[in-house]
Amino acid sequence: MAGSTLTIKDLHVEIDGKEILKGVNLEIKGGEIHAIMGPNGTGKSTLSSAIMGHPKYEVTSGNITLDGQNVLEMEVDERARAGLFLAMQYPSEINGVTNADFLRSAINSRLGEGNEISLMKFIRQMDKQMEFLEMDLDMAQRYLNEGFSGGEKKRNEILQLMMLQPKIAILDEIDSGLDIDALKVVSKGINEMRGEEFGCLVITHYQRLLNYITPDYVHVMMQGRIVKSGGPELAQRLEAEGYDWIKQELGIEDETVGQEA
Numbered sequence: 001m002a003g004s005t006l007t008i009k010d011l012h013v014e015i016d017g018k019e020i021l022k023g024v025n026l027e028i029k030g031g032e033i034h035a036i037m038g039p040n041g042t043g044k045s046t047l048s049s050a051i052m053g054h055p056k057y058e059v060t061s062g063n064i065t066l067d068g069q070n071v072l073e074m075e076v077d078e079r080a081r082a083g084l085f086l087a088m089q090y091p092s093e094i095n096g097v098t099n100a101d102f103l104r105s106a107i108n109s110r111l112g113e114g115n116e117i118s119l120m121k122f123i124r125q126m127d128k129q130m131e132f133l134e135m136d137l138d139m140a141q142r143y144l145n146e147g148f149s150g151g152e153k154k155r156n157e158i159l160q161l162m163m164l165q166p167k168i169a170i171l172d173e174i175d176s177g178l179d180i181d182a183l184k185v186v187s188k189g190i191n192e193m194r195g196e197e198f199g200c201l202v203i204t205h206y207q208r209l210l211n212y213i214t215p216d217y218v219h220v221m222m223q224g225r226i227v228k229s230g231g232p233e234l235a236q237r238l239e240a241e242g243y244d245w246i247k248q249e250l251g252i253e254d255e256t257v258g259q260e261a
């Protein structure tokens with residue numbers, strides 16, 4: 001089976017009446033890893049929130065499709081069931097719901113009624129992936145993200161990714177706040193997912209993540225648009241030289257969006 005394709009065409013998004021995304025075009029296919037970099041406040045997280053259907057982010061024009069299906073018409077849970085996965089910059093804590101319960105119901109919701117995963121199979125898989133991610137097995141029974149350190153939350157997001165096996169994942173600053181060992185483990189998890197069935201968009205500020213997860217494409221976002229795309233060498237140049245050369249090339253003065261009003 002070939003992988004899926006997420007297509008974003010001329011996407012415009014507003015928050016509280018301010019236009020943040022001003023025409024984003026991007027296609028992510030199974031087997032591909034894309035990275036988006038860009039200065040602070042240029043719309044990177046807005047793009048991931050819009051893809052996952054956060055209610056605050058209003059799509060005013062353009063479209064998002066997954067294998068031709070209109071993602072914008074799907075509720076948030078339908079998007080997840082369709083195979084989209086979003087690892088948030090700040091994962092929420094949910095008191096009263098254990099990590100294991102949350103994961104099992106998320107997997108069952110994806111598999112659909114009548115196809116639920118057996119408890120034994122679920123436990124076997126969860127133990128295996130937790131071991132792979134060098135996680136303390138006790139974390140399965142802790143409430144979701146409650147009291148997890150920054151690094152533990154990120155590792156947990158990768159555990160969810162590996163258990164849910166989405167078609168397309170969007171990882172927003174999965175590397176922020178990680179120590180070097182955790183960064184390696186998180187990258188190991190993402191690399192383990194690599195394959196024709198899996199497409200991924202990684203939002204990051206740092207080339208160092210891309211040393212571990214080599215992207216196929218690197219895009220730069222400024223002023224609510226993707227203004228430049230290239231291969232891994234583009235991230236290396238950004239690390240060495242910053243963003244000024246792109247701003248000069250494109251005649252961009254202030255990169256922050258949404259401040260004009």
Ligand SMILES: Nc1ncnc2c1ncn2[C@@H]1O[C@H](COP(=O)(O)OP(=O)(O)OP(=O)(O)O)[C@@H](O)[C@H]1O
Binds near residue numbers: 040041043045257259
């Ligand atoms: N919920 C919100 N309410 C009001 N403004 C918002 C909201 N979310 C984002 N913005 C504004 O939208 C713009 C883009 O924010 P966004 O978080 O998408 O940027 P980013 O490129 O991900 O930044 P960073 O690199 O700092 O994470 C910013 O000016 C931000 O203040």
